[in-house]
Amino acid sequence: MKPTVELNEANFDREVLQSNLPVLVDFWAAWCGPCRRVGPIVEELAKEYEGKLTVAKVDIDQNQEVTVRHGIQSIPTLMIFKDGKLQDRMIGAYPKETLVENIKRFI
Numbered sequence: 001m002k003p004t005v006e007l008n009e010a011n012f013d014r015e016v017l018q019s020n021l022p023v024l025v026d027f028w029a030a031w032c033g034p035c036r037r038v039g040p041i042v043e044e045l046a047k048e049y050e051g052k053l054t055v056a057k058v059d060i061d062q063n064q065e066v067t068v069r070h071g072i073q074s075i076p077t078l079m080i081f082k083d084g085k086l087q088d089r090m091i092g093a094y095p096k097e098t099l100v101e102n103i104k105r106f107i
Contacts, residue, residue, distance in 0.1 A: 004055045008063050022081065024054070026078050053107055
């Protein structure tokens with residue numbers, strides 16, 4: 001199984017809002033430099049927290065409906081959902097330690 005889930009309009013609600021686990025969602029784009037810095041960290045988190053946290057990614061260029069629905073104006077934006085509700089939003093390229101601190105509050 002792939003460590004991260006690719007999200008789109010069709011599966012967002014099922015994979016994120018109906019998840020039994022907390023979900024970290026990375027809104028990103030291939031052309032975004034800070035996104036490329038955060039991407040490998042997000043992949044590491046997916047492996048390290050497997051079974052405790054679902055890690056998912058939204059390519060904003062391919063999924064504009066989801067992007068607009070969640071008010072994404074800057075990328076990278078990382079959102080944490082738990083029990084179908086948005087718990088935290090982090091905008092920008094954060095170091096791994098900061099992301100881990102935020103994730104631990106919800107798992």
